[in-house]
Amino acid sequence: MTDVPAVSTFSASGEDAITRTIELNIDPSNTQNIAPSDFLEIYEIERTVAAIVEGNFKRIALQFPDELLCHSVPIYRLLKSKAGEGHDIYVLADTSYGSCCVDEVAAQHVDADLIVHYGHACLSQCVPETYPRLNATLSVVYVFGKKPIDVDDCIDQLGRCLTTQLQQDTTSNSNNRPTVLLRYDVGYSCRADVIAHRLQNELQSLNTRVLHDPLPTRLDPKTTVQSPQTFEQTGAESDEDSFTNVIIAYIGGESLNLTNLLMTHSHCEVYAYDPSTRSAHLQSHRTNKLLMRRFAMVQRARDADVFGILIGTLGVTSYLPLIAHVRKLLARAQKKSYTISVGKLNPAKLANFMEIECFVLIACPENSIIDSKEFLRPIVTPFELEVALQAEGTWSGRYVLDFEKILAGDSENDIGATTEDNGDDPDQPTFSLVTGKYRQAKRYGTGGNETLTEETSAALTLRNQDGALSKLADSAAALFLHSRSYQGLEAKIGEDSPSVLEQGRSGIARGYSDDHL
CATH class of the missing domain: 3.40.50 (Rossmann fold)
Structure with a gap:
């Protein structure tokens, strides 16, 4: 058992917070209990070194998932000793999005020309030229590891x-x-x-x-x-x-x-x-249950009028055309959309966007399906959005996650046709399978060929000379802010005198020093 310091739990000692021992429960199946002598074989050190030397790569980035970071130092030392001089090796300790995807963005922070990806990989096709700032000569070596099997x-x-x-x-x-x-x-x-x-x-x-x-x-x-x-x-x-x-x-x-x-x-x-x-x-007996869960998400997306397009990847091929495709679908259906990049998703981040009623996640296939009840709003895939925007809301059970198949499909034309059919009566209510009631959908924009990227900042809000909100335009965020009882601190420009600068607290958050008070 770890010795517990005699200092009280409510002590203000910053030293105690730093020196405290924390016990970690590491799952042995994730790290595979690898002995030092097995690193050469399991992590294919010789094959990796051969790729580095033959390609004459100068700057190498090693990408590890969280569960394999404990092996990063031994692997780094082995590669460094065997590759010789002239090769700079860096460890990517955190990924921008999912760890299964090759993190080309993080690799460019060190101007790497080779990424060695360790552990589980989704093998999504990366096309650096779709992102202009990425290096078009970036190569990738996959090291999957060797899990035991009888x-x-x-x-x-x-x-x-x-x-x-x-x-x-x-x-x-x-x-x-x-x-x-x-x-x-x-x-x-x-x-x-x-x-x-x-x-x-x-x-x-x-x-x-x-x-x-x-x-x-x-x-x-x-x-x-x-x-x-x-x-x-x-x-x-x-x-x-x-x-x-x-x-x-x-x-x-x-x-x-x-x-x-x-x-x-x-x-x-x-x-x-x-x-x-x-x-x-x-395992296929679970398929119907899984699809019905996603169909429930589709029904919640049908009731939404304001969407947030979440950027979950910057390296998978065709992600930029898919974002443009989703924007076009939402604009044609007269839905409001905002494009958001928040990195790795968690409920606290997305809860900050209260005006958004549904999120559409653009990510690799393995990270596209989010089925967590902790999120306040539903998160759907681009294919589920296409199904939700159909007038009849029918679904054959076919499910698509691949970007290329979504872009190559003819669902866009179908949605355009159904939207035009309903344009004769814009005030016609729709029945919600979620609430069991009829609802009146909100309509944003003209519903024509205008895209959201053509809107200017003036389309959000107009302010008077005092900086106060004077007019609400076609903005879901502005309408939501106007409906709230609390709209933030009052500016009171010219009414309050400037505050006196004072020394704030210092030290570790658990033990701030208040001697100056």
Whole structure:
């Protein structure tokens, strides 16, 4: 047990606050209990050094998630000693947004020409040229780590589950050859080839093909990263009935990656093997429940008139066109929108924007779905916004997270058509499935082709010579401020005399010194 200092809890001693011992409960599964002798193999030190030397990179940024920061110093020392002189190495201790994305913005703070990304990665395509200030020659090396897995048990558990499912599918539909797509957490990519080969042999008697695409470990400028294979790439999309012959085998524990997989592949049966519990189960039975939760968010978005567009990434390709796309949709539907960049999200940050009724998050697929009850306002994805802006509010169950697919879809034209159809009667009330009552929607702007980026600062508020608010324009924030009973401190310009400057408190917040009082 840690010795507790004899100083009282309410003591004003600043030294006690600094020297106090804090016990940390670190999850062993996150750090993998790596011994110093295993760093070379698990974190692929030799491969990383070879990439640094061959590419002659001068400034290297090491990006770690929070749970792997405790390993940053040993890895830094190993790379520094093996790479030799002429290579400056920096550790990125915090990421601007999600740790699964390559933080190109933080890397440019040290003018890095190479990023070594450690731990879990979403493998979202980064295109630096979409952000002019980024270095177009930035390269990325992925080091996923090597999570332990019993391959024999994995093949045995998944083989039995898949055999049973495939036998049922063969009985009901014998025309199409069944397909198994192998997906996995990136930490198990080191054994994926072996698992795919053995799983193919296990299911060979059922005339089943096992598809598996190796994950990229290196990203060079002007190259594209192919996302893991989906059922659209198997040729099964030509016939909707053939969806029954596509089964997904996932290796990994409960995560956002698995949740997104279930939602974006709702027509497929998904079996997941968890190496930590050594068990395999059918996971697709949760798909309907997950989609219904998101549909509830869509209904709350339908009742909103003021939206906040949250910037959750600055490096994923097509994020700028997607922001422009969302602004255009909201302007066409005569909704008010504000673009906000707050870094990592938390309820306290978003609670500051009380006038906003719903947020639209532009982030990588793994960070797009926020399903926390702690947030005051709903947070939806761009695809969910498209569904919410439809006049009928219908949803086929199809779910899209990829930026390119959203931009390539024809949902924009559909929304434009439904909005124009309702333009004959702008005062027609709509029924809310959230409150169970009819509501009158507020309309901002003209609803034409004007975009929010064309508005000037004068469109927000107009003030008189005394600085007081004299007129409210087409601004949701100004209207909300006007409706509040407390609108901030009164300026009283020229009425109060200037205050005398005094010495404030000093020291640590827990033990301020009040000797001057």
